[in-house]
Amino acid sequence: MSQFLLDLRFCVRRTDGYVSDIWRVSTTHLGDFHLATDSIAGSEKYSFNKSGMCRSAHTGAEGAPAGLRDRAGFRWRRAVTPPRGSGKASRVAWIAFPTDYLSRPIAEDDADIVWIDAAPACGATYVEIAIAAEPEQNIRSVVDIVQDRTLVRCAALPHGETLVIFCYYADWENKDLRVPGHGAVADVSFSADDPLAAGRPLRHRFGPAPTDGEAVLLLEMGGVAVTN
């Protein structure tokens, strides 16, 4: 038997092939679920325990990556799932992928990946993950009438809740960023124009630490190391 009930990988892709990082959503037989992607510090992982406790962490195949003494990031308690029949879901994570900051692909297409079409230029693709006490059939019927949201996947959790992943497009103000390396490492420039034509090979996520009751909110952008 597989360790996971759901093991989904998704990636946002533009028509010209530019992509986001590949993200993985998995659910366990215990009712926990995880959201993860690879990063320069190993695997970046967000765990949502059935009890409601959540935590972020950097993990590697052999535990904490070298250089990270404590692999735990932050901990919080997710919002209580609205009761069945309320017609509501509780958002646990949302990730914004600004279209003009996607990156040139470095790997071949993978048939096991769910490809999500990117929003048009000046937009962002939001992927949202929510938990509902409704059965999958009810969720599908609701999402069908919410025209601007596309259901990516519904997955029943063992304790009767349902994990819902959907996406939609929103406007995005393209504001370039430059993360200083303070001389120790190169600065990283996140630019919609990609003036070095590097294809924004460094993908990075920004977001505040969630507090109790909040969802994880991440912004993923592609950048390039610059020396001056």
Place this chain on the structure above:
Amino acid sequence: MTENVRRIIHVDMDAFYASVEQRDDPALRGRPVAVGGQPGERGVVAASSYEARAFGVRSAMPMARALRLCPELVIVRPDFQRYRAVSQCILEIFRSCTPLVEPLSLDEAYLDVTVNRWGEPLATPVAKQLKQRIREATRLTASAGVAPNKFLAKIASGWHKPDGLTVISPGRVEAFLQQLPVGALWGVGPVTAGKLRKIGIERLVEVRTADPDLLRRAVGGLADTLQRLASGDDPRPVVPDRPYKSSSSENTYNEDLLALDAIRAEIERMARQNAAWLERKELLARTVTIKVRYADFITLTRSHTAAAPTRDPGEIVARALTLLDRTEAGRRPIRLLGAGVHGLAPSDAAAGFPGVLKFED
């Protein structure tokens, strides 16, 4: 599960009246300009150029004060016919994109572009194109705010001025709200902001956790709306051809008025104007209001609401004069008078109302 994402744009022309004047008179370009009445006539600033704003000159400021702040100020009399013509041109640009255009005044409007005639799936390219078309057609700049609702779009359009474009994506709403003072809330003017500060609310987000009873005591029926807006929730639709809510007129006098007969004559003249406006628009009004500003700038309003709406000039004048009796007119010098009608109803709403009178301050 979740509400539909709406794509709302608020477009605000930059220093509109003053910019039109600077556009049409090259001698005014680069100079501090105020559109409004002359200081000797106790005029007020209707609009000021950005050069004038650098000196602290603001709309609604007495022109005499504006001149003290900026002695180089060039004062231009307003030409509303010309402003209306430019405004009409801008509205046509808006309506080429969407029929859901809600003008707020000559120089600002909301647009709902969730579905639009240009076939753009997002609002940001629409806003960019609107700004460009306005610039090409009028040689004027506009600032735009893009957001999921009207409240946020309006705040966004004022975020970067002039010629700005600010986009508030759904995931950025909370971070945006965290930065705002309570005065940024729709419906919160200086007086209400003062009341909120008195109960310890300085920042917009603090309204969310305020004690509902305390909030209601401070701002009355506005409390629920403010709590909703403070969470970034504003379901108000963009309403094209919004019906009239009121009409009023006011006048600041070159010399203070002290003679009661003259004051009554002025109130009567304005009340008759209100009645004539109701006649033209085929409307009736339930509420008559007057405004009095004494020479020391203390301002008060008095209003009278009747159950039966009317546009009868005699009745409106009589009610306005009755309200005037509840002021110190004739005993204190007055610099400004105003009269207005509110609580409008269509002409066919007159039948069946008992004649109950209720006075409100």
